[in-house]
Amino acid sequence: MAIDNCPLCGGTELELPYPSTLAKGKKAIAAGSQYHCTSLGLGIHPDIFRCTACSMVFNEAAPECGDVAGQYAQVEDPEYLAQRESRRLTFHRELDAIEAEQRIGDLLDVGCYTGFFLECARERGWNVRGVEPSRWAADYARNELGFDVFNGPVEQYRSDQTFDVITMWDVLEHVPNPVEVLTILRRYVRPDGLLVFATHNLDTAVARLFGRHFPLFMEMHTVHFNNRTLQMLLDKTGFRLDRKHNQKRAVRVGYLISRLRRFGATPERIATAASRLMSVEDRILWTGMVGVETYFARPV
Numbered sequence: 354m355a356i357d358n359c360p361l362c363g364g365t366e367l368e369l370p371y372p373s374t375l376a377k378g379k380k381a382i383a384a385g386s387q388y389h390c391t392s393l394g395l396g397i398h399p400d401i402f403r404c405t406a407c408s409m410v411f412n413e414a415a416p417e418c419g420d421v422a423g424q425y426a427q428v429e430d431p432e433y434l435a436q437r438e439s440r441r442l443t444f445h446r447e448l449d450a451i452e453a454e455q456r457i458g459d460l461l462d463v464g465c466y467t468g469f470f471l472e473c474a475r476e477r478g479w480n481v482r483g484v485e486p487s488r489w490a491a492d493y494a495r496n497e498l499g500f501d502v503f504n505g506p507v508e509q510y511r512s513d514q515t516f517d518v519i520t521m522w523d524v525l526e527h528v529p530n531p532v533e534v535l536t537i538l539r540r541y542v543r544p545d546g547l548l549v550f551a552t553h554n555l556d557t558a559v560a561r562l563f564g565r566h567f568p569l570f571m572e573m574h575t576v577h578f579n580n581r582t583l584q585m586l587l588d589k590t591g592f593r594l595d596r597k598h599n600q601k602r603a604v605r606v607g608y609l610i611s612r613l614r615r616f617g618a619t620p621e622r623i624a625t626a627a628s629r630l631m632s633v634e635d636r637i638l639w640t641g642m643v644g645v646e647t648y649f650a651r652p653v
Contacts, residue, residue, distance in 0.1 A: 356402055356413055360530060361582055361589075364406035371401035371410075371565040375572075387572040389430040390466060390523075393615040395568040401577065407585060410555060410577040413529070421529075422506060428487040435608075437469055439637055442603035444473040444522075447549070447647060450598065451518060452477070454649060455547045458517035463507050463538065464524035468494030475500075479518075484510050507534055515543045521550040523645075526574040535590035539652060548592055548650045551600050555579040557644040569644060583648065592650040601641040607634040 358365055374397055387394045401412040433440075447470075457478045462470050465483030467490045474481050483502040485491040491504035503510050508530075519538050528534045535548075542548055553560065553569040556579045560567045570577070578586070587594055606628055613621040628634040 356411070359404035359407060359409050360411055360576060361409040361532065361585060362404060362407040364404045364409075366405040367402045368405055369400055370403050371398070371570060373400045374398055374565060374570075388424050388428050389433070391430055391432040391436075392571065392573065393612065394571045394573070395612070395615070396563070396566045396570055398570040398572055398574070401565075401570060407582060408579060409582045409585075410579070411529075412575055422486070425486040425506075425527075426488055429489040430487075432611075433467060434493075436605065439603040439605045439608070440469045441473055442637065443601075444470045446601065446603075447522075447551075448473055448477060450647070450649075451520075451547070451549055454595070455518055459514065460518045460520065461516045461541060463519060463521045464527070465494060465500075465502060466490045468498045468500045468502065470520065470522060471500050471502075472498055482512075482514075482516075507537060510537070512541065515541050516546060517543055518547045518549060521548075523551055525550050525552040525578075526569070526576055529575045531576055531586055532589055535586060535592065539591045542652050544652060546652065547595075548652075549647065550650075551645055551647045552578060552583075553644045554583070554646050555644075557599075557646070559642055559644040567644070587650050591653055593653050595649040595651055597646050597648045599641050600645045600647045601639050602643070602645075603637050604640055605634075606636045606638060609638070610634070 356367065386392055399412050401410060403410045458480065460474050460479045460481045462481065463484045465471055465485045466487065468483060471481045471483050471494065481500065483494055483500055484507050485494065485502055485504060486506050488504055491502045494500045494502045519542055525531055538548060555577055584594060610621060610624040610628055613624055
């Protein structure tokens with residue numbers, strides 16, 4: 354075990370509640386694709402540890418992943434582009450909730466990927482910027498959608514500007530140093546501003562039900578929060594939790610079927626043929642049972 358300290362409290366007494374599932378599932382994932390938003394590696398993960406002092410759950414990337422920051426920089430995920438419609442529906446729903454709490458103004462999206470959330474926010478009058486480690490995704494957001502995007506990890510981001518809203522959609526679980534990341538972002542949130550982020554919560558019913566096979570235990574996810582550790586993280590970094598809600602996501606039926614690919618080509622092919630026969634491949638479904646919550650926090 355290479356992990357020595359809890360990334361939240363620094364504790365050294367660790368237990369192993371979620372042993373690795375890599376041996377069973379690794380063949381399903383193409384090399385390097387475990388860092389894609391469209392990764393097939395649901396429930397496939399290395400050993401995941403829990404700090405006995407604070408209950409923080411975390412892991413390192415699998416040894417073969419090497420330079421994780423370099424892996425994120427090299428991500429190219431064209432399959433994600435086909436999900437633009439459903440992603441935009443989800444983002445507009447979240448913007449409805451943000452605008453109920455905060456006036457429209459300056460917004461920074463951390464981990465903006467191809468810029469689909471920035472696109473939705475700009476349409477509604479927000480002045481937007483992004484931060485994104487993937488060169489491919491940052492280039493798409495800049496060149497195809499026309500956004501000001503810093504290409505690199507948020508730890509390297511520097512700006513004189515502060516923001517009314519900072520967002521992180523499915524980003525916090527990827528960072529091995531969440532205290533450092535939120536401490537950095539605290540400097541960029543205006544005194545009356547808002548931090549909004551979505552991440553999975555191990556206290557949700559679905560996470561408890563699946564245990565070590567929880568779908569959002571993945572190689573690219575290195576920290577896994579519960580109610581207590583999320584509150585501790587916000588306290589340590591100068592935020593207070595205002596509210597949260599279960600996130601609902603729009604998903605195209607064809608995309609859900611494509612997830613069957615991890616079980617081989619035949620199940621996906623049969624399901625695709627059936628969906629086309631019933632003319633439902635492009636239908637949008639709303640899902641809300643994956644254990645992901647959206648959090649609204651204010652600086653203190």
